[in-house]
Amino acid sequence: MIETLAGGQPAEHRELAKRVRSHSFVDGPTRKLVRSWIEREPAHPIPWTPLTKPLSACRVALVSSAGIARHDQPPFDQERERRDPWWSDQSWRPIPLSTTEADAGIYHLHIDPRFGEQDLDCVLPLRRLQELSADGVVGGAAATHYSFMGYILQPRQLLASTAPAIAARMAEEAVDVAVLVPV
Amino acid sequence: MIPEFTASVGAPRVAGIEFPFGRPLGLPGDRAGQRAVLHTALEVITRAQTPGTVIQLPFTWPQSPRDARADPPIPPPIVQLIKRRPWLAVRLLARDIPEPVSPARPDDGQQP
Numbered sequence A: 001m002i003e004t005l006a007g008g009q010p011a012e013h014r015e016l017a018k019r020v021r022s023h024s025f026v027d028g029p030t031r032k033l034v035r036s037w038i039e040r041e042p043a044h045p046i047p048w049t050p051l052t053k054p055l056s057a058c059r060v061a062l063v064s065s066a067g068i069a070r071h072d073q074p075p076f077d078q079e080r081e082r083r084d085p086w087w088s089d090q091s092w093r094p095i096p097l098s099t100t101e102a103d104a105g106i107y108h109l110h111i112d113p114r115f116g117e118q119d120l121d122c123v124l125p126l127r128r129l130q131e132l133s134a135d136g137v138v139g140g141a142a143a144t145h146y147s148f149m150g151y152i153l154q155p156r157q158l159l160a161s162t163a164p165a166i167a168a169r170m171a172e173e174a175v176d177v178a179v180l181v182p183v
Numbered sequence B: 001m002i003p004e005f006t007a008s009v010g011a012p013r014v015a016g017i018e019f020p021f022g023r024p025l026g027l028p029g030d031r032a033g034q035r036a037v038l039h040t041a042l043e044v045i046t047r048a049q050t051p052g053t054v055i056q057l058p059f060t061w062p063q064s065p066r067d068a069r070a071d072p073p074i075p076p077p078i079v080q081l082i083k084r085r086p087w088l089a090v091r092l093l094a095r096d097i098p099e100p101v102s103p104a105r106p107d108d109g110q111q112p
Helices: A010-022 A028-040 A078-083 A114-118 A126-134 A156-172 B003-008 B031-047 B077-084 B086-093
Strands: A059-064 A068-070 A092-096 A104-106 A144-148 A177-181 B013-016 B053-056
Touching: A010 A028, A010 B003, A028 B003, A028 B086, A059 A126, A068 A092, A092 A156, A104 A114, A126 B031, A144 A156, A177 B031, B003 B013, B003 B053, B013 B031, B031 B053, B077 B086
Parallel strands: A059 A144, A059 A177, B013 B053
Antiparallel strands: A068 A104, A092 A144
């Protein structure tokens, strides 16, 4: 563990923002942007649900921000983002456990999609989760996993409807652990 | 990816990894590497005992930042806009986001 942060006080945010400088894979403009946003982020209460059973007994669901949509689902709306670059599609897609790169596309305009299109486990590790489940590391993989598109400047809809809808679906499927996978 | 950013918005448990964008689990086809990353990330839920804990995962990307660089095929719309109108960068940095200019679609929610 490198640190424990609680309370989200502004001073801590300033300290967090400084550390973004150290990331070698983040380019200069992105560092500047992220630092600025961290410094402006208000303090949040941090939600906490204690783990009440071993990981080997937990059902796990994955959530990817890669903007993954199956070919039998509507794609994320790239056209509207091209017309209004401040806007973003904040909807979500349920991704069944059996989904592979043959079944889905990646609709995030801010990343190179080729890695996930070549191997979906690069961004949504469904096969790796099934392996860990088969080996007993986790209790099981949920039937449904999830994706939304992670370029969201004003996350109003994400917070008001998308995240609650995903959480409700997870609760229906008795998910114990949700793993968010940023891209 | 940028664990400080994730921590700043109040995530309860954060697994940090210094990997390039677009492939947070590892390279295509690297099953063992992807599995190790997922396994170690999952263990964060048992290791973290305090809200807001950030644990850095002990993995090193096998390429230099220059070799790992992979931009989207076309610059993102917001990048193109800022290039055309550089003064808008101030709004982006301040997260002063204009309201949408086109109407929302009627099916703008879940689209399974």
